[in-house]
Amino acid sequence: MNYIDKYKSWLKEDYFDKNTKEELLSIKDNAKEIEDRFYTDLSFGTAGLRGKIGAGTNRMNKYTVSLATQGLADTIAGFGEEAKKMGVAIAYDIRHYSKDFATEASLVLAANGIKVYLFEDIAPTPELSFAIRRLKTLSGIVITASHNPKDYNGYKVYWKEGSQILDNIAEKILKNIKAIKSFKDIKTMSKEEALGKGLLNIIGKEVEDEYIENVLRLSLNDNIDKNINIIYTPLNGTGNRPVREVLKEREFKNIFVVPEQENPDPDFTTVGYPNPENPKVFDYAQKLGKEVDGDILIATDPDCDRVACMVKNKEGEYVFLNGNQTGALLVNYILSSRSRKNTIPQNGVIVKSIVTGDLSRRISEKYNVETIETLTGFKHICSKANEFDITKEHTFIFGFEESIGYVYGTMVRDKDGVISSMLISEMAAYYKKEGKTLLDVLEELYREFGYYKEKLISIVLEGLEGKEKFESIMKEIRENPITQIGDKKLIMTMDYLNGEIKDLEKGIVEETHMPKSNVLKYKFDDGSWYAIRPSGTEPKIKIYIYSTGKSENHSNENISLIERKIMDRIKK
Ligand SMILES: O=P(O)(O)OC[C@H]1O[C@H](O)[C@H](O)[C@@H](O)[C@@H]1O
Numbered sequence: 048m049n050y051i052d053k054y055k056s057w058l059k060e061d062y063f064d065k066n067t068k069e070e071l072l073s074i075k076d077n078a079k080e081i082e083d084r085f086y087t088d089l090s091f092g093t094a095g096l097r098g099k100i101g102a103g104t105n106r107m108n109k110y111t112v113s114l115a116t117q118g119l120a121d122t123i124a125g126f127g128e129e130a131k132k133m134g135v136a137i138a139y140d141i142r143h144y145s146k147d148f149a150t151e152a153s154l155v156l157a158a159n160g161i162k163v164y165l166f167e168d169i170a171p172t173p174e175l176s177f178a179i180r181r182l183k184t185l186s187g188i189v190i191t192a193s194h195n196p197k198d199y200n201g202y203k204v205y206w207k208e209g210s211q212i213l214d215n216i217a218e219k220i221l222k223n224i225k226a227i228k229s230f231k232d233i234k235t236m237s238k239e240e241a242l243g244k245g246l247l248n249i250i251g252k253e254v255e256d257e258y259i260e261n262v263l264r265l266s267l268n269d270n271i272d273k274n275i276n277i278i279y280t281p282l283n284g285t286g287n288r289p290v291r292e293v294l295k296e297r298e299f300k301n302i303f304v305v306p307e308q309e310n311p312d313p314d315f316t317t318v319g320y321p322n323p324e325n326p327k328v329f330d331y332a333q334k335l336g337k338e339v340d341g342d343i344l345i346a347t348d349p350d351c352d353r354v355a356c357m358v359k360n361k362e363g364e365y366v367f368l369n370g371n372q373t374g375a376l377l378v379n380y381i382l383s384s385r386s387r388k389n390t391i392p393q394n395g396v397i398v399k400s401i402v403t404g405d406l407s408r409r410i411s412e413k414y415n416v417e418t419i420e421t422l423t424g425f426k427h428i429c430s431k432a433n434e435f436d437i438t439k440e441h442t443f444i445f446g447f448e449e450s451i452g453y454v455y456g457t458m459v460r461d462k463d464g465v466i467s468s469m470l471i472s473e474m475a476a477y478y479k480k481e482g483k484t485l486l487d488v489l490e491e492l493y494r495e496f497g498y499y500k501e502k503l504i505s506i507v508l509e510g511l512e513g514k515e516k517f518e519s520i521m522k523e524i525r526e527n528p529i530t531q532i533g534d535k536k537l538i539m540t541m542d543y544l545n546g547e548i549k550d551l552e553k554g555i556v557e558e559t560h561m562p563k564s565n566v567l568k569y570k571f572d573d574g575s576w577y578a579i580r581p582s583g584t585e586p587k588i589k590i591y592i593y594s595t596g597k598s599e600n601h602s603n604e605n606i607s608l609i610e611r612k613i614m615d616r617i618k619k
Pocket residue numbers: 193423424425426448450452581582583584585589
């Protein structure tokens with residue numbers, strides 16, 4: 048069927064409800080919109096579904112959510128009766144239709160004889176990971192589009208370890224989705240029937256209470272200044288309740304929550320694009336911070352897996368810390384605290400991605416802790432914790448990415464904004480007691496280990512044309528890497544698609560020992576490097592530039608030099 052036929056069939060079939068048909072009729076004269084909504088099916092990737100909300104096969108709606116869920120149900124059934132009994136935990140955030148989609152998914156699973164545990168209220172994504180492990184379910188779903196704009200929603204699938212599915216399971220689900228010939232083949236039942244048969248179970252406050260208790264156990268120090276002024280914004284998302292509760296339990300006296308961003312608002316009216324990687328989301332927090340002399344500002348994204356912070360400097364201005372800086376500070380705080388207590392495990396490791404900075408690695412070396420790298424994506428970071436459960440080869444201490452995701456410990460197998468908000472607050476309060484801000488501590492780290500600086504350049508390349516441009520850029524760089532930048536000489540090339548690391552000085556080639564992924568990384572003889580890859584979540588090409596130098600200026604100059612050289616090449 049072409050897209051016009053698909054559009055017509057959605058208008059005609061009884062299966063689709065009145066609202067859907069009305070919405071579709073309203074675009075009848077907009078050929079471009081019809082094409083965009085029906086030219087393809089919303090793709091089910093390893094991150095599950097992510098797309099704009101609306102009617103159509105290429106949109107997030109109850110039909111596409113049900114279709115994906117029938118594919119998941121068939122996959123679970125393929126593992127046998129026991130798997131169906133283990134069931135699926137389902138959480139959702141504050142977005143438009145999140146609760147409806149979660150309910151819809153529950154009923155599809157129940158109709159397939161699969162036990163469901165549905166959260167009764169909004170919950171952070173990391174709490175779903177905790178619930179999967181706690182309830183020992185086989186799988187989990189969270190309805191969220193994370194930090195995407197308000198028109199989006201998404202459907203992420205988790206597996207029994209509590210982390211997001213990898214390709215092996217995603218491929219099975221996708222195959223099962225493709226085998227469904229018609230929407231009419233999707234099973235469903237009424238909520239009453241599902242409850243009556245014991246197939247639908249509601250997760251109440253008890254799981255959150257247990258989660259919070261476990262988060263509190265991760266605290267590292269109590270010798271801290273509990274009078275520190277903390278400004279917190281959940282950006283109208285799911286963080287409000289759990290983060291506040293954790294901070295309250297930690298007995299912080301002065302927690303100020305941004306009132307305009309406290310309660311759920313699926314339109315993110317005062318925030319705009321709710322991604323805390325963007326310092327703009329701190330506008331309201333900064334205003335409140337100035338009013339009450341806030342020491343630190345903390346923001347979690349709508350599903351509370353990401354977190355970012357700003358720190359007051361000597362002039363009373365707020366300085367944004369990027370994900371590498373916060374990650375390095377946390378690694379330093381965790382390892383120095385545990386070293387004092389002598390609790391660093393012998394085989395402990397820090398896990399980060401191949402495009403995350405190296406300052407944390409230098410800090411870890413000081414404590415004899417190894418750093419392990421994975422591909423971008425928290426599913427890869429946490430798959431290491433899952434692996435170590437079996438091999439016992441290492442103990443997972445902390446995992447993080449430059450894209451403001453962090454997890455401490457293994458009770459949650461995804462990035463966790465609740466744990467991280469607690470640790471960032473505690474760390475700031477710990478150093479405040481010593482008369483230092485996090486900016487002072489960062490400066491100390493730079494002095495000790497070198498000025499590690501970084502820059503991320505994102506180039507938006509949309510549609511087919513964008514894809515072609517991106518491919519030609521990758522091809523050019525792969526075939527003709529830049530071998531000299533100023534006096535820096537290229538010493539190592541890493542091609543994660545070919546799985547090859549070439550040490551140009553030693554003349555040896557090694558394997559990356561990672562799943563194949565289209566990422567290129569180039570290291571120079573002064574320790575600087577850059578990497579280039581397509582984003583897996585947005586139509587963007589991402590270029591990561593890292594440098595280290597004796598002074599901040601020196602390091603920044605290095606970054607500019609590398610940036611100019613790469614951008615010249617790309618423009619050509
Ligand atoms: O760089 P991208 O592919 O867009 O991914 C950016 C980030 O997206 C999500 O938040 C993933 O959970 C992260 O692990 C990832 O780092």
